[in-house]
Amino acid sequence: MTRVTSIASNTFREAVRDRVLYNLIAFALLMVAASLLVGQISMNIERNVVINLGLTAVSLFGLVIAIFIGIGLVSKEIEKKTLYTILSRPVRRWEFILGKFGGLVATLVVNTVFMAVGIFAAVFYLAHHFQRADAYLLVALYFIILQFVMITALALLFSSFSSPLLSAVFAFALFVIGTFAQDLRGFASLTHGVIGWIAIAAAYVVPNFAALNVISSVAHDQPVAASLVLYNTLYALLYSAAAVAGAMLIFERRNLK
Amino acid sequence: MPTFVAMPAIETFGLEKTYTVGFWRKRPRCALRPLNLAVEEGEVFGYLGPNGAGKTTTLKLLMGLMFPTAGSAKILGREVNDPQVKAQIGFLPEQPYFYDYLTARELLEYYAQLSGVEARARSRRVAAVLERVGLRDVAGVQLRKFSKGMLQRVGIAQAILHDPKVVFLDEPMSGLDPIGRREVRDLIESLKQEGKTVFFSTHILSDAEALCDRVAVLHQGELRGIGVIADLTSSVRGKVEVIWQGGVIPPAMHALSAECHLIGAMARAVVGENQLDAAVDALRRANLKLVSVTPVRASLEDYFVEKLSPAEVAAR
Numbered sequence A: 001m002t003r004v005t006s007i008a009s010n011t012f013r014e015a016v017r018d019r020v021l022y023n024l025i026a027f028a029l030l031m032v033a034a035s036l037l038v039g040q041i042s043m044n045i046e047r048n049v050v051i052n053l054g055l056t057a058v059s060l061f062g063l064v065i066a067i068f069i070g071i072g073l074v075s076k077e078i079e080k081k082t083l084y085t086i087l088s089r090p091v092r093r094w095e096f097i098l099g100k101f102g103g104l105v106a107t108l109v110v111n112t113v114f115m116a117v118g119i120f121a122a123v124f125y126l127a128h129h130f131q132r133a134d135a136y137l138l139v140a141l142y143f144i145i146l147q148f149v150m151i152t153a154l155a156l157l158f159s160s161f162s163s164p165l166l167s168a169v170f171a172f173a174l175f176v177i178g179t180f181a182q183d184l185r186g187f188a189s190l191t192h193g194v195i196g197w198i199a200i201a202a203a204y205v206v207p208n209f210a211a212l213n214v215i216s217s218v219a220h221d222q223p224v225a226a227s228l229v230l231y232n233t234l235y236a237l238l239y240s241a242a243a244v245a246g247a248m249l250i251f252e253r254r255n256l257k
Numbered sequence B: 001m002p003t004f005v006a007m008p009a010i011e012t013f014g015l016e017k018t019y020t021v022g023f024w025r026k027r028p029r030c031a032l033r034p035l036n037l038a039v040e041e042g043e044v045f046g047y048l049g050p051n052g053a054g055k056t057t058t059l060k061l062l063m064g065l066m067f068p069t070a071g072s073a074k075i076l077g078r079e080v081n082d083p084q085v086k087a088q089i090g091f092l093p094e095q096p097y098f099y100d101y102l103t104a105r106e107l108l109e110y111y112a113q114l115s116g117v118e119a120r121a122r123s124r125r126v127a128a129v130l131e132r133v134g135l136r137d138v139a140g141v142q143l144r145k146f147s148k149g150m151l152q153r154v155g156i157a158q159a160i161l162h163d164p165k166v167v168f169l170d171e172p173m174s175g176l177d178p179i180g181r182r183e184v185r186d187l188i189e190s191l192k193q194e195g196k197t198v199f200f201s202t203h204i205l206s207d208a209e210a211l212c213d214r215v216a217v218l219h220q221g222e223l224r225g226i227g228v229i230a231d232l233t234s235s236v237r238g239k240v241e242v243i244w245q246g247g248v249i250p251p252a253m254h255a256l257s258a259e260c261h262l263i264g265a266m267a268r269a270v271v272g273e274n275q276l277d278a279a280v281d282a283l284r285r286a287n288l289k290l291v292s293v294t295p296v297r298a299s300l301e302d303y304f305v306e307k308l309s310p311a312e313v314a315a316r
């Protein structure tokens, strides 16, 4: 386990030194500009606008980081041959995969925590106080992190067998399709026969990001059901575990030429 | 009473690797033909061969980075991917590259963690190994600012960091200046003194001659010879150097030797042992005075030239 955490913390350190967290500056500027602007137009939608914008930005910034670092997690180490001096040590291949995955997830969590502070600061700036509904913001942020975990796992899986560019395209395409997962399942249930079965299987293989997106309901102060939190947690963890396990299996037999 | 069974440090059993090349039409390319090799514990073993011979391929198979097409290998009596084996080996890859956002010290600390060096001993060990490879003064510099030779030293440092029993070095002297090469030679020598097994590949023959207990010669994926250097080179046809007085080279001498030239009032030629009589006759017929006949010790280079390119030799 210490080896997995060593690899994870080195992955985190790499992200920090490669100035990944600089995206926070862009995010901070965005939040400041948005707060000042909606503060001007006033009325009661300002909270709504800032939350909507803030959460969407958190999820887009994180998505870009998850995909672009995720696809290089393994392939870059193979290409640059840095893996040679790792795998000639008592590190099992699956430990390497798990460590890289954990390191990127940790990076994304830290990044999201900083952004969350920014959103709460903007909300406080506009309302001068916090209210009960603000707690649901935390749930929305938690769901966003769950999405990052899934995307990271998928990027890792794709990059274990295809080129970085293709992996990025796959991961991004899945994210877009997954955002419409609910509709896809609706369509699938309308088809019949063999095609129907295939459509339903396909609809369920696609990650269900729709269920993890509660941004607009939170922006409208609507509560999030506790059961949804539970289901989403289980779903995201199982889905990610399956993807990471797939990446491990593929990597286990891979020839590092 | 404990009994010690002599066990080779490294052993391969019909180890074989075929790559598939080509994008559209996959073709096999055999990089290593069935290789059977045993390296004893405490030996410094040279793995020689020209470019493309299959040296790096063998090392990658031994490190478990690639899987053999057939056959298997053991290190310290265990299967190569056994973590217990990995804890006791060190590996310097060819043209090593490391995380360039780390400093030399950070990199070695990280590797020490992965190799299971105890936390208490870690920083002392890292400092000692940096000193040993002559990088103490740049320990805090990011690796992206390192020269090729400095990276090679980092590579050697990480290979011996955790005090491994068996050290694998893929061309350890490449990229080093003459002083650096001398230092690496001394280092390999001292690893031997410490009782470690060193397996290193090279095509710099003088390094192998200076260091190795035994060598294996690989060519086009095939083992061409293995043994003590003196035994290998003794199989090469001996040569003698003939020196005579008078600044002329008789035509008959030219015919016997490809290597003859004038040195002031003297002349010199190198001929095969079996042609010595003919050479002396040629001098006598031209009324030239023989000065000396000296046997030329066959070197690994001669061995290479003679054994590894028969076509070229035959053409002479």
Ligand SMILES: Nc1ncnc2c1ncn2[C@@H]1O[C@H](COP(=O)(O)OP(=O)(O)OP(=O)(O)O)[C@@H](O)[C@H]1O
Pocket (backbone or CB within 6 Å): A257, B019, B020, B021, B029, B030, B031, B049, B050, B051, B052, B053, B054, B055, B056, B057, B058, B094, B203
């Ligand atoms: N990844 C690969 N895919 C296909 N063929 C390869 C690959 N790596 C090596 N080869 C081929 O295998 C043969 C042996 O290569 P290898 O790198 O083991 O040689 P080497 O002895 O290390 O040479 P050098 O002294 O140049 O380092 C060569 O013919 C090479 O073209």
Ligand SMILES: [Mg+2]
Pocket (backbone or CB within 6 Å): B055, B056, B057, B094, B170
């Ligand atoms: Mg090589």
